[in-house]
Amino acid sequence: MQEQIDALIHGPQYATPQAEKDARLAPLLRTLCRDVADRCPPYRRFLDHFGGDAESWHAPADVPPLPVSMFKQFLLSAVPPEKVVRELRSSSTTGQQPSRITVDKTTAFRQSRALVSILKEHLGKERRPYLVLDAGDVVAAGDSLTARGAAIRGVGNFASETVFALDRTGDGGLVANWERIGDFFARHNGQPVLAFGFTFMVWTQFTMEAERRGANFHASDAVLLHSGGWKKLASQAVSKEEFNRRTAAVLGTQAARVLDFYGMVEQVGTVFVDCPCGNKHAPAFADVILRRPLTLQPVAVGESGIIEVLSVLPSSYPGQALMTEDQGVLLGVDDCPCGRKGKYFRFTSRIERAEIRGCGDTFAHNRELR
Amino acid sequence: MSVLRITAKGTEPAGESLGPLIERLRQHRDRLACTPVDRLLALFDNFAGRLLRDPRTSRLEGAMFLSAWLRRSNLEQLLALNLGGNLAHLDGFVPQGRNYLAAKPHGLVAMWMAGNVATLPMFSLVPALLAKNVCLVKLALPDPSGMDQLLAVLAESEAEGLRGVDLLDAVAVVWFDYHEQRLNEEMSLAADATLVWGGTDAVRAIGLLPRREHCIQIVFGPKYSIGLIGRKELENDAGLESAVAAIVRDVAIFDQRACSAPQTIFVERSDRRSLRQVGEIFAQQFARLPAKPDLDAYTASRILNVRAAYALDASKDVIASTDGANWTVCMDRGPSLKEAVQSRTVFLTEIDSWQDILPLLSPKIQTVGLALGDLDESLRFAEAATQAGVARCVRPGIMNNYESPWDGKLLVSQLVRWVTLKP
Numbered sequence: 001m002q003e004q005i006d007a008l009i010h011g012p013q014y015a016t017p018q019a020e021k022d023a024r025l026a027p028l029l030r031t032l033c034r035d036v037a038d039r040c041p042p043y044r045r046f047l048d049h050f051g052g053d054a055e056s057w058h059a060p061a062d063v064p065p066l067p068v069s070m071f072k073q074f075l076l077s078a079v080p081p082e083k084v085v086r087e088l089r090s091s092s093t094t095g096q097q098p099s100r101i102t103v104d105k106t107t108a109f110r111q112s113r114a115l116v117s118i119l120k121e122h123l124g125k126e127r128r129p130y131l132v133l134d135a136g137d138v139v140a141a142g143d144s145l146t147a148r149g150a151a152i153r154g155v156g157n158f159a160s161e162t163v164f165a166l167d168r169t170g171d172g173g174l175v176a177n178w179e180r181i182g183d184f185f186a187r188h189n190g191q192p193v194l195a196f197g198f199t200f201m202v203w204t205q206f207t208m209e210a211e212r213r214g215a216n217f218h219a220s221d222a223v224l225l226h227s228g229g230w231k232k233l234a235s236q237a238v239s240k241e242e243f244n245r246r247t248a249a250v251l252g253t254q255a256a257r258v259l260d261f262y263g264m265v266e267q268v269g270t271v272f273v274d275c276p277c278g279n280k281h282a283p284a285f286a287d288v289i290l291r292r293p294l295t296l297q298p299v300a301v302g303e304s305g306i307i308e309v310l311s312v313l314p315s316s317y318p319g320q321a322l323m324t325e326d327q328g329v330l331l332g333v334d335d336c337p338c339g340r341k342g343k344y345f346r347f348t349s350r351i352e353r354a355e356i357r358g359c360g361d362t363f364a365h366n367r368e369l370r
Numbered sequence: 371m372s373v374l375r376i377t378a379k380g381t382e383p384a385g386e387s388l389g390p391l392i393e394r395l396r397q398h399r400d401r402l403a404c405t406p407v408d409r410l411l412a413l414f415d416n417f418a419g420r421l422l423r424d425p426r427t428s429r430l431e432g433a434m435f436l437s438a439w440l441r442r443s444n445l446e447q448l449l450a451l452n453l454g455g456n457l458a459h460l461d462g463f464v465p466q467g468r469n470y471l472a473a474k475p476h477g478l479v480a481m482w483m484a485g486n487v488a489t490l491p492m493f494s495l496v497p498a499l500l501a502k503n504v505c506l507v508k509l510a511l512p513d514p515s516g517m518d519q520l521l522a523v524l525a526e527s528e529a530e531g532l533r534g535v536d537l538l539d540a541v542a543v544v545w546f547d548y549h550e551q552r553l554n555e556e557m558s559l560a561a562d563a564t565l566v567w568g569g570t571d572a573v574r575a576i577g578l579l580p581r582r583e584h585c586i587q588i589v590f591g592p593k594y595s596i597g598l599i600g601r602k603e604l605e606n607d608a609g610l611e612s613a614v615a616a617i618v619r620d621v622a623i624f625d626q627r628a629c630s631a632p633q634t635i636f637v638e639r640s641d642r643r644s645l646r647q648v649g650e651i652f653a654q655q656f657a658r659l660p661a662k663p664d665l666d667a668y669t670a671s672r673i674l675n676v677r678a679a680y681a682l683d684a685s686k687d688v689i690a691s692t693d694g695a696n697w698t699v700c701m702d703r704g705p706s707l708k709e710a711v712q713s714r715t716v717f718l719t720e721i722d723s724w725q726d727i728l729p730l731l732s733p734k735i736q737t738v739g740l741a742l743g744d745l746d747e748s749l750r751f752a753e754a755a756t757q758a759g760v761a762r763c764v765r766p767g768i769m770n771n772y773e774s775p776w777d778g779k780l781l782v783s784q785l786v787r788w789v790t791l792k793p
Contacts, residue, residue, distance in 0.1 A: 296694040
């Protein structure tokens with residue numbers, strides 16, 4: 001199994017037709033899930049309730065997906081504490097528990113290699129100057145790492161030199177250091193450079209502020225990768241097209257070189273990067289399934305559904321099949337005009353509650369009642 | 371267009387202001403006040419029969435109950451309870467010893483409806499019309515969800531001396547975006563009484579709107595309902611099965627979104643049956659229901675989360691439909707109220723005795739579906755529960771049956787002004 005997983009990580013990422021991919025992934029997922037369940041009693045109980053006989057899982061869609069929010073409620077680890085090399089944490093909003101993901105040496109290595117494999121197909125092999133649109137303390141050394149930190153480090157595998165564009169302010173906020181940014185682009189004028197940041201921070205700290213200053217960095221060979229939620233941008237009525245166009249204009253590059261990727265801390269290494277057509281594809285070692293809310297069956301092409309992500313990277317926690325809290329639309333299978341094989345989809349939104357739920361919409365509020 | 375008007379003929383744009391509609395309603399106040407209550411009862415009785423025969427309304431969720439509720443015999447009973455036994459108070463002064471007493475309308479009742487139950491507006495509209503108020507009804511959603519069809523059938527209803535279409539002159543049903551502060555204020559300031567159905571946010575926001583000094587406010591706010599199965603019921607095979615079947619029906623109607631739908635079901639510990647066995651009876655009953663027509667992604671996500679959380683936790687248990695997010699039975703121990711997930715998701719919670727849940731009861735609890743299997747014990751529980759704030763204790767199967775009183779209120783008695791003559 002190890003060899004098969006490694007082969008998928010190191011091989012071409014978007015060359016396998018979906019049917020062949022299903023046939024490769026299903027037995028790996030079966031073995032991995034059973035193996036993790038043997039070492040993680042809560043996940044064993046989950047599979048006992050919803051998995052049935054793993055032998056009956058003929059396709060990746062047969063693996064029961066674990067809701068991603070369970071990593072906020074439970075510490076779901078399949079390795080003893082001494083084997084944990086890093087604990088990944090989601091960036092939680094106030095009052096919310098962050099996800100906690102325990103990563104052992106094998107998983108960490110695979111995650112790192114996998115991200116490199118994916119990005120290689122989008123960026124090429126060469127290392128290049130790397131501008132991080134974030135502050136350096138996000139990747140400070142330690143046993144735990146946030147989602148932001150993990151992504152910055154992962155993309156950093158392509159760096160020949162790393163510069164952090166933002167500084168921490170006295171009150172814990174972030175502010176762009178324009179002198180440092182200007183110097184970065186001036187030193188690498190005419191060269192391919194790589195920039196990375198979280199979507200909302202790129203927009204507020206970099207794009208809008210640079211526009212206000214009338215800045216244009218003339219970095220025609222720059223690629224900007226960004227990730228993170230669109231919720232805040234959507235609330236400001238900023239579309240993906242507008243984000244790409246205006247950010248590219250500030251950089252001095254084409255909008256097609258602004259690449260969004262979909263990923264999460266619960267599946268570090270498995271990212272779904274925009275292709276030149278603006279669609280997201282699953283890499284060879286992973287898959288995506290969009291499910292109908294009521295039947296939970298996979299949607300047909302053209303239909304919207306809840307996004308499930310599958311990956312054979314993790315072996316230290318039950319992250320093989322995760323039901324996200326996002327929605328997307330399945331655009332096709334094996335026939336994206338970009339030439340990549342497999343399913344391709346677009347993220348549409350976080351799953352939000354309907355605003356009007358009526359008089360039965362009340363919480364139990366145990367604390368209030370006691 | 372800011373305002374949509376929902377009429378018997380469909381939905382139409384109604385301009386940027388509620389002013390013209392309010393003015394028309396006011397013009398019809400006197401005519402409605404002169405309509406004898408007997409004619410109104412006869413018209414609603416006719417409507418009750420039609421709505422079950424008419425294909426436009428017969429399949430609406432809750433149509434069967436609405437029809438039974440609209441029958442003359444039921445509404446007469448309801449009015450008698452609300453008006454001290456004498457319906458004639460609605461038609462004018464009635465001798466009361468040496469004096470006279472009458473029940474007059476407030477005038478214009480502005481109603482903000484919740485979006486969870488399609489037939490809900492009728493349960494506000496009919497009492498307000500019986501009390502001879504003209505009504506401005508704001509629906510929660512632009513899709514009238516059957517209200518247009520109900521208005522169409524009501525418009526065609528007839529009784530001696532009164533046609534439905536004429537009665538509807540006293541009604542305006544509208545929709546506008548709830549963020550439209552100007553329209554909400556216009557509606558509130560036109561009202562002599564406001565009637566609000568909704569969750570916390572809606573009730574709070576509407577409560578802050580400006581009102582005229584005399585305007586009264588009637589609120590049916592957010593509530594939570596529970597079930598209670600007693601030890602004696604658990605030891606009676608046939609009784610238990612029919613009680614569970616009835617609770618499951620209460621869960622299924624309105625997709626468990628009504629404030630009267632049970633969410634947490636407390637089960638007294640029994641040597642005869644384990645909690646798991648009770649859960650399996652629930653599962654069997656849920657499996658007999660027809661599949662849900664649809665489910666939104668948010669609720670589906672919550673269902674999947676709660677299923678997983680109960681499966682991962684060694685102290686809990688869960689049984690769920692294998693054909694998607696159809697139904698879910700979560701099981702645990704220890705008295706607590708679980709956050710409502712809705713859409714056929716119940717939490718069975720084992721307790722030693724019903725006494726254990728008394729500290730959880732408060733005015734937030736609307737209905738207890740009571741299956742204790744013993745009348746004396748039911749009375750003891752109901753005394754304690756209602757003292758704590760619970761509004762209703764009813765047998766399973768009728769939890770969602772809208773009745774008077776509701777949430778502790780006799781609605782018609784609040785929709786009239788009691789006036790006196792002392793000659």
